[in-house]
Each structure stands twice: as C-alpha cells, then as structure tokens.
Amino acid sequence: MEIKLIGIQGMPLVERGDDIPELIVRALDFSGQELMDGDIIVIAETIVSKAEGNTIDLNKISPSEKALEMAEKTGKDPHLVEAILSESADVIRVGHNFIVSETRHGFVCANAGIDESNVSEGLATPLPADPDLSAERILRGLTERSGREIAVIISDTQGRPFRVGAVGVAVGVAGMAPLWDRKGERDLYGRRLQTTEIAVADEMAAAASMVMGQADEGVPAVIIRGYRWDHLKADGGIRDLLRPREMDVFR
Known part of the structure; x- marks a missing residue:
C-alpha cells in the first residue's frame, strides 16, 4: 500500500x-x-x-472571580481563562501554565481546545x-x-x-x-x-x-x-x- x-x-x-x-x-x-x-x-x-x-474577542471578556483566581495560579491571561471556563463542561486539572478541561463536546484537552495561533491579535478560536x-x-x-x-x-x-x-x-x-x-x-x-x-x-x-x-x-x-x-x-x-x-x- x-x-x-x-x-x-x-x-x-x-x-x-x-x-x-x-x-x-x-x-x-x-x-x-x-x-x-x-x-x-x-x-x-x-x-x-x-x-x-x-471566534472570541478576548478584549471584550470580563473575567470572573474564578477566572482571576485560576489566572493567578496558572500564570495565564484572565481573559483567556474566562474563555476557557465558558467552553468547558468540567475542569479536570489546573497547574502552572496549564488548564486541562472537558469541553462541551466531550473532548478532554488543554485550554478547552481554544487556540490563539493563526488568528489576529486579541482573538482566539474555540473548537x-x-x-x-x-x-x-x-x-x-x-x-x-x-x-x-x-x-x-x-x-x-x-x-x-x-x-x-x-x-x-x-x-x-x-x-x-x-x-x-x-x-x-x-x-x-x-x-x-x-x-x-x-x-x-x-x-x-x-x-x-x-x-x-x-x-x-x-x-x-x-x-x-x-x-x-x-x-x-x-x-x-x-x-x-x-x-x-x-x-x-x-x-
């Protein structure tokens, strides 16, 4: 073959x-x-x-208290963290520079599958x-x-x-x-x-x-x-x- x-x-x-x-x-x-x-x-x-x-305009997001706390723990932008939370059905693990969650589709992956690459500055693409x-x-x-x-x-x-x-x-x-x-x-x-x-x-x-x-x-x-x-x-x-x-x- x-x-x-x-x-x-x-x-x-x-x-x-x-x-x-x-x-x-x-x-x-x-x-x-x-x-x-x-x-x-x-x-x-x-x-x-x-x-x-x-697409998600990260600049228009208002981080919640939970997002702010998680951003402090992970070192991630709180706006991105709030976007991750909004795309997640369940948060599995959180640590320095990582958030592993289950998306609403059922995928378990980093950052709920949200991608900041190959998109304009300030934007992100969820799955x-x-x-x-x-x-x-x-x-x-x-x-x-x-x-x-x-x-x-x-x-x-x-x-x-x-x-x-x-x-x-x-x-x-x-x-x-x-x-x-x-x-x-x-x-x-x-x-x-x-x-x-x-x-x-x-x-x-x-x-x-x-x-x-x-x-x-x-x-x-x-x-x-x-x-x-x-x-x-x-x-x-x-x-x-x-x-x-x-x-x-x-x-």
Missing part, C-alpha cells in the same frame, strides 16, 4: 463567511490538481471556526460548535463540486496523557466511521483479537499534521490519498472515539 499526503497550497487566510469547499477547489484548480475517489481531506479546525464566525456537522457541510460542498466519493476529517492539535508533545487528532468526521473495530479478526498466529479497535480518524489527523505544520506553513488542508477505507463506510461520529467516563482511568 502507498499512501500520499498532499498539502493543499494557495488557500487564503480564512475569514468569517468564507466557503471552505470553494476555497479548497479553487486552490486545487490553481495548482492543477483535483480530488479523486477515495480521498480523505483533513482540515484544520481553526479555519473552520473562523469561517463559521466562531467548532458541532464539528461533525461542520465536517458534513464541508463534505457536501466538496462532493457537489467534485462528484467524488470522499471523506472529511476536521483536526486539532492536542497533547496526550503521559507523553510529551502534541499530535493531530480528529475532532469531527463525515463520510467515514472514525473507529475500526477489529475484534474477532485473527492475528498472524491465528489468535482472535479480543480488544483491538483502531482510531483511524486520529491516525489520519496525525499524519496530515506533519504536512500542515504548526506555525507559518499556511497549509490548513491536506489530502490523504491511497488509504482504502471501504471498511469504514458506516454511520458514526466523533463521539465514537471518546472513552466513556466510567472507563476513563486518567481522571
């Missing part, structure tokens, strides 16, 4: 109201490329939130309000324009328990199931797999992150080509990847 990662070059800085499928198709046309059947398009969550007008719905809209727009059978993943960069560094993870998905349940299949020695489930959408997001970069690369969307995902053509959403709270051994 050969898998290609193709960064979509030439996309402009995204603003509120922009049509992301149209921007992607234009950028591909300009570079002489096109979508193919079986492509998986991974899109950075920041441009999705920006296009949807889902899309409904990442699966956002992915579905983008999928519909790309399918209408290309006529191709494709899938869409919206990705974010997050840290992991017990590991240093951040990797790309999926926060929204459309057109494919994000999880590959292989329980019952046999390994090389004929033993049946008992617990094996593969977070394919996360693997795709991590791979695409190598091309997107985290600074000024200017590649907010990546095509993954060559991975056969026929076995993933099933209904499902990003919640399939969220570990049930009663099985969460990290809290």
Whole structure:
C-alpha cells in the first residue's frame, strides 16, 4: 500500500463567511490538481471556526472571580481563562501554565481546545460548535463540486496523557466511521483479537499534521490519498472515539 499526503497550497487566510469547499477547489484548480475517489481531506479546525464566525474577542471578556483566581495560579491571561471556563463542561486539572478541561463536546484537552495561533491579535478560536456537522457541510460542498466519493476529517492539535508533545487528532468526521473495530479478526498466529479497535480518524489527523505544520506553513488542508477505507463506510461520529467516563482511568 502507498499512501500520499498532499498539502493543499494557495488557500487564503480564512475569514468569517468564507466557503471552505470553494476555497479548497479553487486552490486545487490553481495548482492543477483535483480530488479523486477515495480521498480523505483533513482540515484544520481553526479555519473552520473562523469561517463559521466562531471566534472570541478576548478584549471584550470580563473575567470572573474564578477566572482571576485560576489566572493567578496558572500564570495565564484572565481573559483567556474566562474563555476557557465558558467552553468547558468540567475542569479536570489546573497547574502552572496549564488548564486541562472537558469541553462541551466531550473532548478532554488543554485550554478547552481554544487556540490563539493563526488568528489576529486579541482573538482566539474555540473548537467548532458541532464539528461533525461542520465536517458534513464541508463534505457536501466538496462532493457537489467534485462528484467524488470522499471523506472529511476536521483536526486539532492536542497533547496526550503521559507523553510529551502534541499530535493531530480528529475532532469531527463525515463520510467515514472514525473507529475500526477489529475484534474477532485473527492475528498472524491465528489468535482472535479480543480488544483491538483502531482510531483511524486520529491516525489520519496525525499524519496530515506533519504536512500542515504548526506555525507559518499556511497549509490548513491536506489530502490523504491511497488509504482504502471501504471498511469504514458506516454511520458514526466523533463521539465514537471518546472513552466513556466510567472507563476513563486518567481522571
């Protein structure tokens, strides 16, 4: 199997109201490329939130007493802390320069997924309000324009328990199931797999992150080509990847 990662070059800085499928198709046309059947398009969550007008003006936030206390403990801007609290369903851990919380979507991550990079000074972007719905809209727009059978993943960069560094993870998905349940299949020695489930959408997001970069690369969307995902053509959403709270051994 050969898998290609193709960064979509030439996309402009995204603003509120922009049509992301149209921007992607234009950028591909300009570079002489096109979508193919079986492509998986991974899109950075920041441009999705920006296009949807889902940004936070930190200067217009009035920090609460709780935010001020937490800012003192963490060393973070109290305006940012208040934004984190507003996007959180539960605060998990707080320490010097970090706040780990559970977002309203159910993601456990730093700063409730709020990102201050690749956005104008004083602004921040939370995760899309409904990442699966956002992915579905983008999928519909790309399918209408290309006529191709494709899938869409919206990705974010997050840290992991017990590991240093951040990797790309999926926060929204459309057109494919994000999880590959292989329980019952046999390994090389004929033993049946008992617990094996593969977070394919996360693997795709991590791979695409190598091309997107985290600074000024200017590649907010990546095509993954060559991975056969026929076995993933099933209904499902990003919640399939969220570990049930009663099985969460990290809290």
